[in-house]
Amino acid sequence: MATFQQKILNMIKCFRRQWCLFSNSERTTVCGADCMMMVLQLSMAEVNKQLHGDFTVSFSDVVETWKYLLHDKLGLTCENMEAPENYADIKKAYDSFLKRSNMLDLIDICQKCHTLIPESEIEEMSPVQLLKFISGLSEENGSSLSIPSTPMRHSQDNVKLLLIVKKFVYAYLSLLVNSKNDLALAHVLNIPDRGLGREAFTDLKHAAQKRQMSIFLDKLHEAKIFSIEEARSYEPHAIHSKSLTEQRYECWQMATSFIRMIELGGKGYAPSPFDTLRTHVKGLSDFVNFIDKLEEIIGEVLDPRIAGGRILSTIKMHLIKGRNSGDPFCRAAEEVLQDLDLRIKNIINSQHEAVTASTTGISPARPKLHVINHGTAYCGRETVMALLALLDEEAANLPTKNKAELLYGDENVTPFGITSVLTLFR
Numbered sequence: 001m002a003t004f005q006q007k008i009l010n011m012i013k014c015f016r017r018q019w020c021l022f023s024n025s026e027r028t029t030v031c032g033a034d035c036m037m038m039v040l041q042l043s044m045a046e047v048n049k050q051l052h053g054d055f056t057v058s059f060s061d062v063v064e065t066w067k068y069l070l071h072d073k074l075g076l077t078c079e080n081m082e083a084p085e086n087y088a089d090i091k092k093a094y095d096s097f098l099k100r101s102n103m104l105d106l107i108d109i110c111q112k113c114h115t116l117i118p119e120s121e122i123e124e125m126s127p128v129q130l131l132k133f134i135s136g137l138s139e140e141n142g143s144s145l146s147i148p149s150t151p152m153r154h155s156q157d158n159v160k161l162l163l164i165v166k167k168f169v170y171a172y173l174s175l176l177v178n179s180k181n182d183l184a185l186a187h188v189l190n191i192p193d194r195g196l197g198r199e200a201f202t203d204l205k206h207a208a209q210k211r212q213m214s215i216f217l218d219k220l221h222e223a224k225i226f227s228i229e230e231a232r233s234y235e236p237h238a239i240h241s242k243s244l245t246e247q248r249y250e251c252w253q254m255a256t257s258f259i260r261m262i263e264l265g266g267k268g269y270a271p272s273p274f275d276t277l278r279t280h281v282k283g284l285s286d287f288v289n290f291i292d293k294l295e296e297i298i299g300e301v302l303d304p305r306i307a308g309g310r311i312l313s314t315i316k317m318h319l320i321k322g323r324n325s326g327d328p329f330c331r332a333a334e335e336v337l338q339d340l341d342l343r344i345k346n347i348i349n350s351q352h353e354a355v356t357a358s359t360t361g362i363s364p365a366r367p368k369l370h371v372i373n374h375g376t377a378y379c380g381r382e383t384v385m386a387l388l389a390l391l392d393e394e395a396a397n398l399p400t401k402n403k404a405e406l407l408y409g410d411e412n413v414t415p416f417g418i419t420s421v422l423t424l425f426r
Helices: 004-017 033-052 059-074 087-100 106-116 127-135 156-177 182-188 198-211 219-223 228-234 244-251 255-268 276-300 304-320 328-359 381-395 403-408 411-416 421-425
Strands: 029-031 103-105
Touching: 004 106, 004 127, 004 381, 029 033, 029 106, 029 381, 033 059, 033 087, 033 103, 033 127, 033 182, 033 403, 033 421, 059 087, 059 106, 059 127, 059 403, 087 103, 103 106, 106 127, 156 182, 156 276, 156 304, 156 328, 156 381, 182 421, 276 304, 304 328, 304 381, 328 381, 403 421
Parallel strands: 029 103
Antiparallel strands: none
């Protein structure tokens, strides 16, 4: 009998098969329990700032509102619980953050699956069971779906270091497949150190809000154009009046558009002295060009197994750059990346087996116009789907037990560049 955790993962897989019923983007990522709580924390802080001028929220208030939010979204009675102050505004901010970041939380996916998909295709899952799972109160003692495949004995510090490295890698992969994910951006904008700390993130956030853009990219990123010929074959009416350079620039927003302007403008262009981003040019350029490098692997490497391995290897070398090979962080990175590489290969094998079983005797069809993105409709789609499946497994994991550490960081790991998301968004 499948564990409840496995049932949730199966539900997410059902969502992937029928994604067009839920979202206008195949790259929509799933917001797991930990991610949901962080989004709520940021939403509460934002409402507090709007009403009282202070972007902050206490741990106890987050915990109480978290309980109420879960009961409310699941349609369960909120006995002995009063609605938190300004709850309507908080809920609106929470939903807006997810929509802006092209994410759906576990509750939304489960509820929509039951509404839109025949009962015979999904497993029974009660609201109370889902509440217990997301709250961390599930009676299951099952292990995480994403523990290392090669069991090793680790001290508590080593386990913490493995989790830190895994968080960084997952954030890069999440940003790679879902460029709207500002939460992932916050985790790795300055990892490794690029001189892009809290001030840089704040400047990016303010500039994005002023221009009503995603911090990293806007909604047009998924249609990023790699060649005029490719564009005409997919969108024949969209490009007649614009050059490739104009279109490519138009598709990148905020962090990327700022760097693109400098790169395309050459020596004749300099940022306005009033532009707050001008002091962060070097760090932003390093970050944008690194993401470009990862995207090039997706677009150019045909075999998804090779592409996945090369992406992980590139991220690892980026994370450990300048560190001694005997450094605990390097050893943790090596272990985490080896495990993820194996898991990606297993995912790809499973996907190929499923496709073979379901398409025997059927002629191959041309990808639809709304596939992952026009530029990688053929070559990169399998790779991105494998990365999405890996991220889905992480989203289906049991929540972190130490909520205070999750939300407010841990002073013991500051040498590795950890800054709480609340601090960055403040």
